[in-house]
Amino acid sequence: MENVSPTHKELINVMKNARRVFVFTGAGVSKESGLPTFRDDDGLWKKFDPMTMATPEAFRENPVVVWNMYRIRQTQVLSAQPNPAHKTLAQMEQFYPDFLLATQNVDDLHERAGSRRMVKIHGNALEMRCLDCVTIFDVREFSFPEEFTQDTLPRCTKCGGLCRPNIVWFGEYVPQEPMMAAVRSAANCDLMLIIGTSGEVSGGYGFAEYALANGAAIVDVNPGRGALTRYARFWVSEPAGSALPQMWQEVTKNIAEG
Ligand SMILES: [Zn+2]
Structure with missing residues (x-):
């Protein structure tokens, strides 16, 4: 332990002694599982510009194109696997009495890693909702064609209405219930972890200020400096997939040693 800096020791201590933990994650965590972010200049988001395609206007004008974009995204999500950062967060949830993870990610990698006390504030790429009766469906319960046409677009099994991806698009409000839960947790926590997000979307929703x-x-925990780094007592400038398991291992070792 000689080569451990005092700041790092302090960080491990803070994590060890925390009781009420709020975690805020973003695309950086999923990126380490091979899911490209909006900002990545390759793959899906090069073919489709999210700023124009991930909008209610685009869906109104061309639902077929937007749906086919999300079909590709769903396939990507389903073939990706949780990485060590997802798994460590699920372990941490078991340890802290008061814990909430708020993710901006629309994939299900946190859930598949075992996270339960969590909210999704930008929706779910594996869900669709009826534009008419607002029923939410799991897309995995449907056998969709590989590509949609106007005639095969997903329809509500209750009322026959057109369904849209259950995603918070640009220019739309975030759902109130998960957002309120996240704000409550942020405002009551003694430790906030920011992981794989620059916090640029809506100023990180003020979570860091509440905390x-x-x-x-x-x-x-972000390789690059983000909009929320200035609030951080500790900045771990590394990818979460390697940094977080290491940090958590030290915390649990520390606890075991008393
Ligand atoms: Zn309906």
Whole structure:
């Protein structure tokens, strides 16, 4: 342990002593599972510009194109696997009495890694909802064609209405219930972890400000500096997939040693 810096020791101590933990994750975590982010200049988002395609206007004008974009996304999500960052967060949830993970990711990798006390604030790529009766469906319960046409677009099994991906698109409000839960957790936490997100979307929803106002320690695990890094007491400038398991191993070792 000689080569461990005091700051790092302090970080491990803060994580060890925390009781009320709020975690805020974003695309960086999924990227390590091979899911490209909006900002990545390759694959799906090169073919489709998310700023124009992931909007309610685009869906109104051309639902077939938008649906086919999400068909590709769904296939990508279903073939991706949770990485060590997802798995470590699921382990951490078992340890802390008060814990909430709020993710901006629309994939299900946190869930598949075992996270349960969590909310999705940008929707779910594996869900669709009826534009008429607002019923939400799991797309895995349907056998969709590889590519949709106007005649084969997903329809509600209850009312026959057109369904759309259950995603929060650009220019849309985030759903109130998960957002309120996230704000409550942020405002009450003593430790906030920011993982794989620059916090640029809607200023990180003010989560970091709520946490700070409660005197929480903020830990930012991101290879690059983001909009929320200035709030962090500790900035771990590494990919979460390698940094987080290492940090957590030290915390649990520390606990075992008393
Ligand atoms: Zn319906």
